[in-house]
Amino acid sequence: MKWIRYELKGKVGYGLVEGEKVAEYEGVPYGEHKKTGNHVRMADVKLLYPLVPPTFYAAGLNYITHRKKMAERTGKPLELPSQQDIGYRANNALISPGESIVVPRDSAGKLQYEGELVVIIGKKVKHVSEADALSCVFGYTIGNDVSERIWQRGDRTFWRGKNADTFKPMGPYIETDIGDLNDLMTTVRLNGKEVSRFRTNDMLFGVEETIATITRYNTLYPGDMIWMGTDEPTLDMVAGDVVEVEISKLGVLKSPVVAET
Numbered sequence: 001m002k003w004i005r006y007e008l009k010g011k012v013g014y015g016l017v018e019g020e021k022v023a024e025y026e027g028v029p030y031g032e033h034k035k036t037g038n039h040v041r042m043a044d045v046k047l048l049y050p051l052v053p054p055t056f057y058a059a060g061l062n063y064i065t066h067r068k069k070m071a072e073r074t075g076k077p078l079e080l081p082s083q084q085d086i087g088y089r090a091n092n093a094l095i096s097p098g099e100s101i102v103v104p105r106d107s108a109g110k111l112q113y114e115g116e117l118v119v120i121i122g123k124k125v126k127h128v129s130e131a132d133a134l135s136c137v138f139g140y141t142i143g144n145d146v147s148e149r150i151w152q153r154g155d156r157t158f159w160r161g162k163n164a165d166t167f168k169p170m171g172p173y174i175e176t177d178i179g180d181l182n183d184l185m186t187t188v189r190l191n192g193k194e195v196s197r198f199r200t201n202d203m204l205f206g207v208e209e210t211i212a213t214i215t216r217y218n219t220l221y222p223g224d225m226i227w228m229g230t231d232e233p234t235l236d237m238v239a240g241d242v243v244e245v246e247i248s249k250l251g252v253l254k255s256p257v258v259a260e261t
Contacts, residue, residue, distance in 0.1 A: 003029040003139065003174040006045040017042065017173065029174065030122045030138040030222045048096045049170040050141050051120065053225045055218075058145065058162075059210055060085040062203045062229030069232045084205045084213050087158065089145075089227065093168035100258045102166045103239055107148055111237045111257070114145035114230035115188045115245035117200050119207055120174055121224040125215050133211035136220065139176040142253040143227045144169040144245050147234070169245075169255040178249055181207060189244040190235060198231040200247055 002017040014029050015022035022040050027033030028051070061067050064080070071078040095101070103111055122138025145168065152161030178184070184200035205213070210226060237243055239259035246252045 001139075001176045003050065003176065004045075004172070005048045005050045007048055008040055008045045012048065015040070015045075028223065030120060046096075047098070047172055049094045050172075050174045051223055051225070052091060052094070053223050054221050055224045056089040056091060056227075057214060057225065058087050058089045058227040059203075059205065059229045060087055062205055063198070063231035064202075064204060065198075065232040066230060066234075067204075081204065084210055086210070086214060087162075089168060090159075090163040092165055093146075093163045095166050095169050095255070097169070097171040097253055098255070099169065100166065100256050101144075101146055101169065101237070101243070102258055102260050103237075104148070104160075104164055105260045108150035109236075109238070110149040112147050112149060112234040113188060113190070113237060113243045113245070114147060114234055115186050115196065115247070115253075116143045116145050116230050117184070117186070117207075117228045117247060117250075118143040118170060119211070119226040119228060121211075121220045121226075122222055124219060124221050125211075126219045128212055128215045128220075130208040130212045133208040136211065137207070138222070139174040140178050140247075140250060141171060141174050142245050142247050142250050144243065144253060144255060145227055145230065146237075169253055171253055172251045175250050184248045184250075186231070187246045189246070190237065191241055195235055196231070196233055202231070203228060 014025045020042050024036045024038040025033045118141045120138045123136050125136040148161045181201040186200045188196035237257045241257040244254045
């Protein structure tokens with residue numbers, strides 16, 4: 001099932017995609033909700049990023065090739081980690097499909113995409129095992145973890161480098177029937193040219209292990225989300241570019257890049 005969050009005539013709500021129409025629901029899909037019986041045309045709605053999370057987790061450097069490239073850039077030897085690198089992102093950075101990534105005026109200009117699988121939590125869990133971890137997953141969507149690399153290296157908390165306004169495009173919908181994660185492929189296109197392709201689930205720490213690790217210390221709640229990291233290459237973007245992130249079964253997330261005025 002494909003759940004969307006949308007705006008129509010100034011009203012924001014959730015709906016279930018049914019062909020060319022959207023079935024309207026009250027409440028949130030990962031919590032209490034009910035069908036209103038109303039339908040609207042998909043063509044008439046504005047797609048919004050599919051949820052506003054209570055907590056926004058992100059797994060860093062979660063692919064081997066990405067770690068190798070990072071080691072090369074910093075001149076440090078490659079060391080594979082024994083545990084996840086989990087951080088946080090800010091809701092202010094979220095933007096909807098088709099909205100613009102804005103290059104800040106004082107950016108050094110090294111803005112890069114990171115196409116990522118996003119895990120949406122559907123129920124409250126604490127101390128969940130890897131074997132049971134997927135039972136708390138409501139669905140999946142796509143994220144683009146835009147990064148300003150100069151700021152990222154200089155700011156200890158990534159507050160600008162990862163969390164500046166518009167740095168987190170997400171969508172277009174939440175898919176609840178994903179099947180086997182091993183079947184997913186992530187593809188990134190820059191100005192229509194394929195620049196990255198990798199198996200989505202070829203992670204150092206997979207979805208199950210990441211959820212189990214987080215819940216060892218932090219309770220996960222419905223609507224929380226985890227961005228699972230990306231693989232290489234991550235190339236520079238400049239104003240005028242258009243970046244697309246596609247993941248099998250999850251659609252395409254497309255974002256133009258503009259300069260701050």
